Amino acid sequence: MLPLVVKIILVLFLLFIIFNLARALIQMVREPNDGDDRPMSYYLGRRLMFSSCVVILLIFALLSGWLHPNHTPY
Numbered sequence: 001m002l003p004l005v006v007k008i009i010l011v012l013f014l015l016f017i018i019f020n021l022a023r024a025l026i027q028m029v030r031e032p033n034d035g036d037d038r039p040m041s042y043y044l045g046r047r048l049m050f051s052s053c054v055v056i057l058l059i060f061a062l063l064s065g066w067l068h069p070n071h072t073p074y
Contacts, residue, residue, distance in 0.1 A: 003066045006057070013054045020047040
């Protein structure tokens with residue numbers, strides 16, 4: 001049960017990373033005088049934060065035995 005929860009959390013993190021990357025793209029293309037929206041760096045910073053959370057969660061899950069890497073094909 002726990003490995004399934006970890007996998008679902010990882011997938012949700014990855015989807016949220018893609019969402020933040022798309023928001024940064026929208027902010028980059030948008031005109032600079034469109035109101036007081038958040039800057040592009042805000043969304044890129046969130047993407048970086050969640051990417052580091054994914055890496056830390058992957059390392060922790062691999063070391064604790066919740067996830068098992070694929071073996072080499074030999």
